[in-house]
Amino acid sequence: MECAKFESQEHKKEMMAVQDSMDVLNGKWKIPIISSICFYSKRRFSDILNDVAGISNKMLSKELKELEINKLIRRIVLDTQPVTVQYELTEHGKTLQTIINNLTEWGIQHRKEIVGK
Amino acid sequence: MECAKFESQEHKKEMMAVQDSMDVLNGKWKIPIISSICFYSKRRFSDILNDVAGISNKMLSKELKELEINKLIRRIVLDTQPVTVQYELTEHGKTLQTIINNLTEWGIQHRKEIVGK
DNA sequence: CCGTATCCCCGGGGATACTG
């Protein structure tokens, strides 16, 4: 196989992989929600509602379901009175930690770049 | 300052930073577009249109503008006939490379996790 | 080739109220 064609195939796979990631992490809220759970290890519904600026309970509920379906988070019901619900990252969800940390660091640098300059 | 409060402040800053990042990288297309340019170093309008599955020219045009405003990419017009336009990452845009690579790798692993399991 | 302009539709998602 010629080299140019090989490279092109390779880049197509990479593009697909990136878009696969973005399909799972789609929308405005997924990353911030995961970040909230990630930073605190365990987090409750109402806590996340406060952490993620601007999200509504309806959206949060929907997004949490999707994240659970994709095996990124786990929902844990504690039988207190009234009921308490904890969310935490699965092992697979924890593989996003690097990305979260990079995005955190990048957000800080970006603010400096745009505002500071 | 007590420790719990300090930690809380710290996490709030982290949450803000993540959301700052997501504001810049918002929507379905920004990351794939940047990825396309990143993988190929330089890339033309119509090439990106092909790389990013499902995007319309209208959207691509809009997104490229926003990325340029945020100093992530640079638009270079070559006076060929007809006109050719190259897009490339700025120095600041290149600081996203780590994140792109992580997302690529993660996309591959995630597919294995969901499909393979 | 690289976009802009227009038209037009539908569903994402906010506000609010309610349940277990």
Next chain:
DNA sequence: CAGTATCCCCGGGGATACGG
């Protein structure tokens, strides 16, 4: 507290055609 249910609006974004 942790969601669900309903209503309702508006703007994101596709399709298409056109301009430099």
